[in-house]
Amino acid sequence: MPDSQNKKTAVLAMCGKGGVGKTSLSATIVKILSSNPANKVLAIDADPAVGLSTALGIDVTKTVDDIRNELIRRVESGKSTDKTEMLSMLDYEMFSALEEHKNIAFLAIGRPETEGCYCQVNHILKDLIASMANNFDYVVIDGEAGIEQVNRRVMEKVTHLILVSDASRKGINVAQTIKKVSDDVVDYEKAGLILNRLRNAEERDKLLIPPELDCLGWIPEDETIRSFDIEGKSILEIDESPAIAAVENCLNVMFS
Numbered sequence: 001m002p003d004s005q006n007k008k009t010a011v012l013a014m015c016g017k018g019g020v021g022k023t024s025l026s027a028t029i030v031k032i033l034s035s036n037p038a039n040k041v042l043a044i045d046a047d048p049a050v051g052l053s054t055a056l057g058i059d060v061t062k063t064v065d066d067i068r069n070e071l072i073r074r075v076e077s078g079k080s081t082d083k084t085e086m087l088s089m090l091d092y093e094m095f096s097a098l099e100e101h102k103n104i105a106f107l108a109i110g111r112p113e114t115e116g117c118y119c120q121v122n123h124i125l126k127d128l129i130a131s132m133a134n135n136f137d138y139v140v141i142d143g144e145a146g147i148e149q150v151n152r153r154v155m156e157k158v159t160h161l162i163l164v165s166d167a168s169r170k171g172i173n174v175a176q177t178i179k180k181v182s183d184d185v186v187d188y189e190k191a192g193l194i195l196n197r198l199r200n201a202e203e204r205d206k207l208l209i210p211p212e213l214d215c216l217g218w219i220p221e222d223e224t225i226r227s228f229d230i231e232g233k234s235i236l237e238i239d240e241s242p243a244i245a246a247v248e249n250c251l252n253v254m255f256s
């Protein structure tokens with residue numbers, strides 16, 4: 001893996017069908033990257049269900065959506081009209097929404113916007129996330145499903161797209177569809193597939209993976225990951241496990 005010196009921010013986004021392991025793998029990747037104290041890692045939960053915070057043992061006090069709603073309320077009640085004032089308020093609020101633990105910072109996006117467009121507000125928030133991201137070596141985004149949501153709600157500057165699938169045909173088909181859409185809308189440096197929760201190498205060998213998905217490796221079904229999730233314990237607290245070692249291998253392939 002590259003060291004954190006003299007390099008620009010790597011923005012990793014996890015996408016794939018629901019339930020395939022995006023949140024677990026995001027948390028595992030944050031754990032691996034932050035194990036080097038020289039790396040500053042920003043974890044972004046872009047899933048409205050807010051699962052990454054639990055997987056990392058972090059309490060969320062405020063989401064980007066809360067900040068957005070607060071701003072909209074102010075604008076609609078005629079309170080906040082001065083643009084400079086509005087920007088400095090947002091800047092302050094965004095930093096206060098950032099939860100920091102050693103070399104890991106965490107930001108939750110919250111729910112997708114429901115009514116109205118408020119495009120300007122969304123643009124400002126996205127610009128703020130992008131400038132925030134520049135202060136980190138790695139950004140790990142736990143996506144909702146497709147890359148469009150990440151692009152629309154978080155940031156467009158994804159450099160590494162990680163497609164996650166289990167062994168199911170459905171999961172792999174979804175990964176393939178996301179890859180097709182991403183090729184049109186994202187200017188990433190690298191995209192690759194991680195197969196999660198496989199029983200053994202034989203199961204992997206039996207799977208027909210379209211070559212354009214660029215498989216980075218596979219992660220075994222891991223009792224530790226499962227039981228930590230059941231107990232609501234942080235993945236950061238796992239000492240070692242087969243899944244963590246396998247994710248590390250996948251990252252090495254991705255960054256090689």
Ligand SMILES: Nc1ncnc2c1ncn2[C@@H]1O[C@H](COP(=O)(O)OP(=O)(O)O)[C@@H](O)[C@H]1O
Pocket residue numbers: 016017018019020021022023024025051196197219220221222223225226229230243
């Ligand atoms: N490698 C693994 N081994 C065992 N259980 C896993 C593994 N990866 C994910 N899981 C479990 O699968 C379930 C779904 O994973 P999750 O990360 O929440 O998926 P997603 O975020 O894609 O919806 C969770 O209960 C999680 O603990």
Ligand SMILES: [Mg+2]
Pocket residue numbers: 022023024047051142
């Ligand atoms: Mg999830």
